[in-house]
Amino acid sequence: MSAVTEQRVRTGDGAVTSPMAQWFSDGWIATRRNLIKIRRVPDILVFTILQPIMFVLLFSQVYAGAMAIDDYTSFLMAGIFAQTVIFGSTFSGSAMAQDLKDGIIDRFRTLPMSTSAVLIGRTNGDLMINGISMLIMMATGYIVGWRVTTSIWGFFGGVALLLLFSYAFSWVMALLGMSVRSPEVINNASFMILFPLTFISNAFVPIHTLPDVLRNIAEWNPVSALVQSARNLFGNTNPTFPPPESWTLEHPYITVLAGIILMLLIFVPLCVKKFGSVSSR
Amino acid sequence: MNIIEAIGLKKIYSPKGTAKVHALDGLNLTVPKGTVQGLLGPNGAGKTTAVKVLTTLIQPTEGSATVAGIDVIRDPKSVRRVIGVSGQYAAVDENLTGFENLEMVGRLYHLGKAESRRRATELIEMFELTAAQNRPVKGFSGGMRRRIDLAGALVTRPEVLFLDEPTTGLDPRSRLGMWDVIKNLVSDGTTVLLTTQYLEEADQLADDIAVIDGGKVIAEGTADQLKARIGGHRIEVTLIEASDAGAAREVLGRHGEGEPRIDDDGRTLEVPVIDGPRALQYVLAELREGSIELHDAGIRRPTLDDVFLKLTGHVAEEDQKAGTEEMETAK
Incomplete structure (x- = not known):
């Protein structure tokens, strides 16, 4: 097609031509857009900075006395980390719904960019938000007495696992965001998912205190495996509470990694496929 | 050579529990190179659906279409390289500045950093947005947003430009300004497909007008030819x-x-x-x-209003309503 050739000529010397370079470039441009948004939208910064501080202080100070656990703060922190980064992943849901409503997805879809770029940019944005949240939470946790008792590797391993899990979960939320009709719906829908997901787990209470039905759910909840893994890696295990005798929590690393891989394998292709057909109205 | 060709386009939606909606019902359209084709019809006539099919946003249920000789269904990515699209929602990123929006579009066309920046600056000047270029679009007026959106469609000097209701929801002064901008554009030979529910707008801007209602073209011709039909x-x-x-x-x-x-x-x-x-x-x-x-x-x-009344048997009454709705969402 002569038209196409002309277009290529016009793009000049700095043009990005190889498919791989274009994919990276598109992903970076879409990511940059979300990073600028984090900087310019005060709501996001408040959520990112203040909410983690609030959660750490509320839970550690309010519940500690009532819980029959020695050093509840150490027990709690991995749970707070997990809950906060999972909540942080919902930005992808509301942002995709909002972009769809604003029609900017239509603009992106009429550009010759990679189909996955907008999603990659969006989920990277969540990763950035969650990274900031993690730093804030760890600093706040340190003040209220949380310590990593293993090694630097345990520390980085735990942080990496938490962020990786939240990243995979961002794709789940992105699909949800593209599937609902308005950004308001996504907020309600995500709370319906997030609260049971994070509360029916070992994040805030020892699982053996739960009623049977909930205990079974909690044992198989990947969030429990995530929290258990983080506790092990940070050395926040409490000798008075050995993990329940379920396979998933005895092998938390395998369970949580399997969960992460499964989420990515299922939801990345579904998201990309969905993105290729969505349009405003 | 016809730069846009659509043959028998159908788009059928089947929402659960309700009757099927024929958003497009056998739409035929040919647009010769270098002309401005108006697509005129009330809300819900199928204008936007037609544009979405031609700009690769949605797949038609039936029919085929080419843009610049490229099949929109089989090779959407190549179509995207040669078209520019400006929609009725001013699809810009509110949190980015005017300049950042245009630079982003250039980068996503893979023009490279330097060229994207150069082109963004050029367009900002052309659309007289220099004073506002470093402010987030959030603070722009409706007219300025539309200008940035239109500028975004022009980043690569596309062969075919799709303008979907470019002035819906604008106040009369901004509308006149937008018309001037579009007139300038078309004077240099870009092919434009322009949809509008404003009859005056089609009369002002388009060489040929296709009147569309119920998902198909019900009349075609120049503004004068259409007027002559009701005599x-x-x-x-x-x-x-x-x-x-x-x-x-x-x-x-x-x-x-x-x-x-x-x-x-x-x-x-x-x-x-x-x-x-x-x-x-x-x-x-x-x-x-x-x-x-x-x-x-x-x-x-006779005005095009009269033409429309004559051809469809009903007044293009949704003009007003749609206009105010747009104004509200634009806020």
Whole structure:
């Protein structure tokens, strides 16, 4: 097609031509857009900075006395980390719904960019938000007495696992965001998912205190495996509470990694496929 | 050579629990290179759906289409390289500045950093947004947003430009400004497919107009050809006192062909006539005899509003409603 050739000529010397370079470039441009948004939208910064501080202080100070656990703060922190980064992943849901409503997805879809770029940019944005949240939470946790008792590797391993899990979960939320009709719906829908997901787990209470039905759910909840893994890696295990005798929590690393891989394998292709057909109205 | 060709496009939605919606019902369209094709119709006529199919946003249920000779269904990515799209929602990122928006679009066309920046600066100047270029778009007026959105469609100087209701929701002054911008664009030979529900807009900007209703083209031609289809002149008088309407109606009825129509304001009456100037003379004389005072009187050629009424049997009544809705969402 002569038209196409002309277009290529016009793009000049700095043009990005190889498919791989274009994919990276598109992903970076879409990511940059979300990073600028984090900087310019005060709501996001408040959520990112203040909410983690609030959660750490509320839970550690309010519940500690009532819980029959020695050093509840150490027990709690991995749970707070997990809950906060999972909540942080919902930005992808509301942002995709909002972009769809604003029609900017239509603009992106009429550009010759990679189909996955907008999603990659969006989920990277969540990763950035969650990274900031993690730093804030760890600093706040340190003040209220949380310590990593293993090694630097345990520390980085735990942080990496938490962020990786939240990243995979961002794709789940992105699909949800593209599937609902308005950004308001996504907020309600995500709370319906997030609260049971994070509360029916070992994040805030020892699982053996739960009623049977909930205990079974909690044992198989990947969030429990995530929290258990983080506790092990940070050395926040409490000798008075050995993990329940379920396979998933005895092998938390395998369970949580399997969960992460499964989420990515299922939801990345579904998201990309969905993105290729969505349009405003 | 036809740069846009659509043959028998159908788009059928089947929402659960309701009847099937034929958003497009066998739409045929050909647009020669270098012309401005107007696609005129009320809300829900299928204009936006047609644009979405041609710009690769949605797949038609049936039919085929090419843009610049490229099949939009089989090779959407190549189509995207040669088109520019500006929609009715001003699809810009609110949190980015005007410059950042345009630079982002250039980068996503893979122009490279330097070229994207150069082109963004050029467009900002062309659209007279230099003073605002480093402010987030969030603070822009409706007219400025549309300009940035249109500028985004022009980043690569596309061969074919799709403008989907470019002035819906704009105030009259911004609309005139937008028309000037579009007129300038088309003077350098870009092919444009312009959808609008404003009949005047199609008359002003388009070389050829396709009137669309119920998902298909119901009439085609230049503005003059379409007007000729309903032919004849009309006499229109505007009274000073609405209380004279009854008497004036009788006078008009005597000299016109068919029933005179009274506008919503109750003071403007019109009637189709055969010999315009002669009928006007009689009408004015009789109104004067009856001491009916006039604010305005004259012979009117048919407008596209009349064409639309004639062709579809209903007025393009959703104009107003759609306009206000847009205004609200634009805030």
